[in-house]
Amino acid sequence: MLGIEELRLLFEDYLKENHFDQRPTALYDPVNYIMGIGGKRMRPVMSLLACQLFDRDVTKALPAALSVEIFHNFSLVHDDIMDAAPLRRGQPTVHAKFGLNSGVLAGDVMLIYAYDYLRHSPLKSAYAEMVNTLSKVAIKVCEGQQYDINFEQQTDVSLPAYLEMIEMKTAALLAGSLELGALAAGAGTEDRFHLSEFGRLTGIAFQIQDDYLDTFGDPEKVGKRPGGDIVQNKKTCLIIRALELADDATREQLLTLYGSSDYPPEEKINRVTDLFIQLDIPAFLKALRNQYQEQAYDHLDQVKAPADAKKILFDLAESLLVREL
Template sequence: MNNIKQLQALISKEIERTEYGQAPRELYEPIEYIMSLGGKRLRPLLTLLAYSLYKDDVESVLRQAIAVEVFHNFTLMHDDIMDEAPLRRGKNTVHEEWNHNTAILSGDVMLVKAYEMLITDQASLTVEVLQTFNQCAREVCEGQQLDMLFESRREVAEEEYLNMIRQKTAVLLGFSLELGGLLAGAEKQNCEALQKYGINIGIGFQLMDDLLDVYADKEKFGKQVGGDILSNKKTFLLIKALDNAKGEQKKELEGWLEKKQFDPEEKVKAVTKIYNDLGIKELTENTMNEYFEQGFNFLRRIDAPLHRKSVLRKFTESLAAREK
């Protein structure tokens, strides 16, 4: 089975019937709540697509695939606390709906549950899966810490930023794909290529998000366009603009970054004009496309039937072709 909609339906059904615990309800209700908020369910889907490169019985690894989504939502729950975010997917965040302490504890239980769900019926495979997951989870935490550190730094180098998004976002996509390969018994070089494929497209997707925040159609984007500009978030676009701006242009950009009071629309318009004058959109698109192409190069190296790889490639291409 490799039809995307069928796989998505399987994932949704498995999430709905997954139990996290019974009592106290105040500990487990927040988990059921955040897992019910939806989202793209991209990570478990990638696990099933990678598994489908070699085997057809995807139902047998649904539990492990959902583990990745449980871990992802654990990171979101804790990120929301750190960011003091009021909303997640249009609904109250867990710490808003309950409280900070409950959100922390519920998140901790989600991490434990993810480990529990990753256990397979083969001891040696379980050890390999958990060792790989541990490396991924550690890097996700490192990436989140770097992201927070960057908020208080005046300058962030391009290489530092790319490494941060690799750790915070991309390595989990890489693990999702690698997990599918491991569970299918794929050879080591194929599992490694799956991981590198995921990491490269993950960096590409984050660069795309940076672009969309400035250049997306407001009606299609689903959130405020220019939010990163208003919060002075150190995205790839801002880093490149600070690197390339000179003279009065640099002075104007730094002036907007230092202003505490401003008209939001005016700031977004002014900073976007600086980006346009410097060709930042094109620079970002070029870097984004380089990472996508590197990812597809790793996909080409994977030893699997072409018609099965084409499903994974077409799905990735559909994500990379989101409307700007």
């Protein structure tokens, strides 16, 4: 039975073995660059953990794990182009370092390799289902990204619509990472469904928490000063729910503050935060997150697998979803 850190190291070794040393180097250098600048390898570790529920030989899920990590990095490369982002994980983004064309083309070849790695999965009977699962997730991620772009221009986004966007853009890949790992181990439909739901609901809970912590988190624990999303007028669960609940006057105040860059940041953060508190947003979001988190654990309970293997997956979720907000 391997723990999270052991699985992460196992994956890192597999990643090294599968370094892209094909030619032309102008195509594969950006791929190796983005795959190499790290991240927590959350998704591949989830694939390996899902495999371990059904088969102690987690190496069976290494190709699936690499597939989801390549897919995730493909989406980062193209999202960074769309957001015109200069930095990713503290390093220049692919398009900033290698140019727009390299960003587009390296992303494309990564999406293809995300499919192609599934071919190396040893359980051949699961191959078709693995390819279909990747496609299903990949389509959701693209659609979610488009909704995210659309929502930036809208002031009337509903909370359910926002949560659905989050589900497509981020939670679907967490669910898919678990599903692919489980498929690689030959898990049955029902167990895969509960695992997938566990991943999806954990992903949504995490994103709600992320929005909450940006404004209401303990700066020492979160590691940054609160209010970044407010300063950047970022659409979050907080502002969306606040606009839904507010009376006309408060709504007007919120819309004036949000979307303006005339206020000094501290004043803007304080005034918006006060309005959030008046509207009881923190309590609402804590409850909402807890609701998704509990539903997620209910699904994990229903997966038929050894308790000690499930415990590691539970611990991973607990490390993501802090108990005390």
